[in-house]
Amino acid sequence: MDFKYLASKIGIDDEDFMELVELFITTTLSDLDKIKQGVAANHPEDAAAAAHSIKGAAGNMGFEAMSELAKKMEIQAKAGSLENFDAHILDLESQVNQLSTN
Amino acid sequence: MGNTQPYTVLVVDDNLVNLKLIEKSLSKEGYLIFSADNGPDARSIALDKLPDLILLDIEMPGENGFDVIKKLKDDAATNSIPVIFLTGVSEVDAKLKGFDLGAVDYITKPFHPLEVLARVRIHLKLSIATNSLIQDQAAKLRQVTKAQVAMMPLPEEHPHAKFGVYYKALQEAGGDFYDILNISDKITGYFVADSSGHDIETSYMTASVKALLAQNCTPVYSPAESMKMINDVLVEILPQGKYLTACYMHINRTTMKLTIINAGHPPVVCQPVQGDSFLIKSEGDVCGMFSDAHFGIETLKVSRGDRFFIYSDGLVESAEDKITWVSGADGLLPVYETLREVPYDRAPKEMISQLFGNNSCPEDDIVLLCIEV
Numbered sequence: 452m453d454f455k456y457l458a459s460k461i462g463i464d465d466e467d468f469m470e471l472v473e474l475f476i477t478t479t480l481s482d483l484d485k486i487k488q489g490v491a492a493n494h495p496e497d498a499a500a501a502a503h504s505i506k507g508a509a510g511n512m513g514f515e516a517m518s519e520l521a522k523k524m525e526i527q528a529k530a531g532s533l534e535n536f537d538a539h540i541l542d543l544e545s546q547v548n549q550l551s552t553n
Numbered sequence: 554m555g556n557t558q559p560y561t562v563l564v565v566d567d568n569l570v571n572l573k574l575i576e577k578s579l580s581k582e583g584y585l586i587f588s589a590d591n592g593p594d595a596r597s598i599a600l601d602k603l604p605d606l607i608l609l610d611i612e613m614p615g616e617n618g619f620d621v622i623k624k625l626k627d628d629a630a631t632n633s634i635p636v637i638f639l640t641g642v643s644e645v646d647a648k649l650k651g652f653d654l655g656a657v658d659y660i661t662k663p664f665h666p667l668e669v670l671a672r673v674r675i676h677l678k679l680s681i682a683t684n685s686l687i688q689d690q691a692a693k694l695r696q697v698t699k700a701q702v703a704m705m706p707l708p709e710e711h712p713h714a715k716f717g718v719y720y721k722a723l724q725e726a727g728g729d730f731y732d733i734l735n736i737s738d739k740i741t742g743y744f745v746a747d748s749s750g751h752d753i754e755t756s757y758m759t760a761s762v763k764a765l766l767a768q769n770c771t772p773v774y775s776p777a778e779s780m781k782m783i784n785d786v787l788v789e790i791l792p793q794g795k796y797l798t799a800c801y802m803h804i805n806r807t808t809m810k811l812t813i814i815n816a817g818h819p820p821v822v823c824q825p826v827q828g829d830s831f832l833i834k835s836e837g838d839v840c841g842m843f844s845d846a847h848f849g850i851e852t853l854k855v856s857r858g859d860r861f862f863i864y865s866d867g868l869v870e871s872a873e874d875k876i877t878w879v880s881g882a883d884g885l886l887p888v889y890e891t892l893r894e895v896p897y898d899r900a901p902k903e904m905i906s907q908l909f910g911n912n913s914c915p916e917d918d919i920v921l922l923c924i925e926v
Contacts, residue, residue: 462667467577475570503612507641508570510663518663 452553457513472550475512479505479547483540486524490536498536499528505543517546559585560677561602565595565621566610566639571662575608578666579673592616596624599631606677608660608669610639611647619654626655635676639664701759706733708898714741717898719905719921729865729918730759734770739807742770742779745818745920746799746840747865761790762797776803777850780814780840784848787841797840800863804926809856811926815849816840819882822862822889823853830889832882859926860897862889867919868908897925 458468482501489498502525509518524539560583564575567590576586587602589595593616599607607625611618618638625631638651638659648659657676660669701722708716711733718731728749734742744766748758765786769779780801787797800818804811813821817839820832835849868885888907892900900923 461574461665463574463577463581471570471573471577474573478569500612500614504568507662508568511571511574 452514452550454553460513461511471512472553475508475514476547476550478508479517479543483544483547486536486540489528490533490540493533495528495531495533498533499525502528514546514550517543520546559583560606561585561587561604562673563587563589563595563598563602563604563607565589565592565608565613565618567591567613568610571610571639574666575669578670582670584673592618592621595621596631599625599634600628603630604634605680606673607634607636608639608673609636609656611644611651612641619650622651622654622656635680637672637676701730704759704763705731711735711741713738714743715897715925716743717896717901717923719901719919721905721919729867729920730762731863731920731922732763732766734766736770736803737772740772740803740805742766742776743802743804743863743922743924744770744799745863745865745922746797747818747867747918747920748797749795758791758795758797762787770801776801776812776814777848780816780848781846784816784840784846785844788844791841796842798866799840802861802863802924804855804924806926809854809926811853811855811861813849813851815851816846819864819866819868822864822882822886824860824862824889824893826856826858830886832886855926857926860900861924861926862900862904862921863924864921865919868904868921892923897923 454468454472455465458465461468463471482505485501486498489495489501502521506518506521506525509515509521520539520543524536527534528536562579562584564572564579564586565588566572566575569590572588572590576588580586587598587604589598592613595607595609598604609618609621622636625634625636632655635657636655638648638656639662640647640651640659641662651659657679658672660672702720705718705720708714708718714733714735716733720729720731722729729745729747731746732744734744736742746762762783765783769782771779774782780799798817798819800816800821801814802811802821803814813833813835815821815835815837817837820834822830823833824830833851833853835851837849838846840846840848885908888904891907892903895903901921904921904923905919
């Protein structure tokens, strides 16, 4: 992922962007934990709230694939379904982890 | 919002990435940022720091953005702070609800920091312009207040009139006023009026009536004739629906004759040297509404040392306690009795102090004159 490009796209310098990426990783992993807990307890509304949080932050950072997947999960969870969430969670986790190796 | 102080923005979002992104974008442009990741903290910071603008996320766990703005708008300390909502692009109902609750704008998420900056700038500019307009208008109204107060004669300017006064306007342009008319060395007119409004028109009315009194309260006319002429002119010049209640008291200290013309005004209190205080009740039409108005007229012989109190309804009425002057005036008679030993020039302030305490705020404008024969 081209962080330099994303930083210039949202109008902040590279150093600040890297700081935000680190914060994003921490925050999103925490949100993913909340989604997992929502799935385990079969509380779709909790999973939807955490997915909503990831959707917004990822969108603001320019991580469009993550934002789109989180949006799909939010819509689905708001409709009461947690189907395939385990796979979605793994997918999101993988994308987040890629950020730290970028 | 001074020139040297940075503008302050409170950013509220439960996602720390969004908070940090906005903070970085705005702070590098010179704004001082406060941040909160939940509703109660946001309200607490808003109250403590009184930021120039608030960026508020709607969807937050617990107290959401709607709850926060509702509480901010309900609090006089924070209700004028412009609030911009952060909301998802598809949430039309949420945007409308945000506007209904008093938000000035919204920013859709995901947002671009430069858009956030642009909207913050435009709403701060609007806020500055609005505040400047308010300050400007307040300054002009203060001038009106000064002009209106300057029109009220002071006791030391009319020592022979032997009166004391308490005058308090609740708003910039008060609805009550009074005047003292030196008709001759031994004849003095005392005029107290309450107009139906507390606005700018009212302050012009004060000037107009003062001029009419000067023209018409002369030795040539009887008190009733003076009031009729003033009424006829006011009927012509007052805006529709505006009127005065008024009391014109005329004392001839040579003949010791007193005349009261009452135009829908609360009754004058007579406090004779000998005997208990009583109300001089006389019914009459209000002034400035009807060209064929009939005013209450009372005449009586007075003695040296007799006192009279003329006042506006703010003294005896209370909307909170549902007291009208019809019942309120009677209820105050014992209070006047306690003022017998107080010099007439200090009696009005003493009366107000007894009724309202030294620091409490009356519900309406008040004028109270104490006149000694």
